[in-house]
Amino acid sequence: xxxxxxxxxxxxxxxxxxxxxxxxxxxxxxxxxxxxxxxxxxxxxxxxxxxxxxxxxxxxxxxxxxxxxxxxxxxxxxxxxxxxxxxxxxxxxxxxxxxxxxxxxxxxxxxxxxx
Amino acid sequence: xxxxxxxxxxxxxxxxxxxxxxxxxxxxxxxxxxxxxxxxxxxxxxxxxxxxxxxxxxxxxxxxxxxxxxxxxxxxxxxxxxxxxxxxxxxxxxxxxxxxxxxxxxxxxxxxx
Numbered sequence: 001x002x003x004x005x006x007x008x009x010x011x012x013x014x015x016x017x018x019x020x021x022x023x024x025x026x027x028x029x030x031x032x033x034x035x036x037x038x039x040x041x042x043x044x045x046x047x048x049x050x051x052x053x054x055x056x057x058x059x060x061x062x063x064x065x066x067x068x069x070x071x072x073x074x075x076x077x078x079x080x081x082x083x084x085x086x087x088x089x090x091x092x093x094x095x096x097x098x099x100x101x102x103x104x105x106x107x108x109x110x111x112x113x114x115x
Numbered sequence: 116x117x118x119x120x121x122x123x124x125x126x127x128x129x130x131x132x133x134x135x136x137x138x139x140x141x142x143x144x145x146x147x148x149x150x151x152x153x154x155x156x157x158x159x160x161x162x163x164x165x166x167x168x169x170x171x172x173x174x175x176x177x178x179x180x181x182x183x184x185x186x187x188x189x190x191x192x193x194x195x196x197x198x199x200x201x202x203x204x205x206x207x208x209x210x211x212x213x214x215x216x217x218x219x220x221x222x223x224x225x226x227x228x
Contacts, residue, residue, distance in 0.1 A: 001159070008155040008156075029212075030215065031214065034216050041222070041224075042219045043119075043121075043205055043207075043219035043220050044158075044205070044219045045219070045221050046216050049216055051214060065181075089157060089158070091217075093211050093214065099147050101210075101211070101212065101213055101215065102160070102163070103148075103157040103160075103217050105150075105157040106157055107155075107156060107157045108156075108157055
């Protein structure tokens, strides 16, 4: 899963299998979390978000799980497709009236889908 | 279409030169951000602005400068003081307030030659 550091974690899955990407966040006060997908040479795209008053949220083929006790997020992608190959980032958004709306990003996980 | 436009997509700079990266948004967002991304790493915050004519340093502001004279524009200047400017630069914007996602541009890849 994601962590702060120089190495980009990688995950390879067969097409059609489910993927699970993990992320550990650092600030226990963070109350909003986002998953982004970044394809090579492009900007990150929003996938799904979750607020801290929820522990699960589902989108189209994606589910985000939040475990506040251990400060852990996961992104599950159902029936993974070749177009899902990308780097996936989680971002946390702690409330901070003094600094405004800030986002802190993990290192990212590189997902490769094998046809 | 609403979105964030970064230009140019690729930029080459000679050592010792300043260069300015453009970021324009038509989403009517108050907040704008600049991030730097190095290979195999996450996004690091350079500068951010919550409102026109105001901006704050992020984690790696040294060697960079910004301005926010208009709501829709947040240009980033990479100065000669930035020791290692070769990187992928991403601009983002968000609504004011908390718990709203950031929208990203397509990035500018800066290379020092």
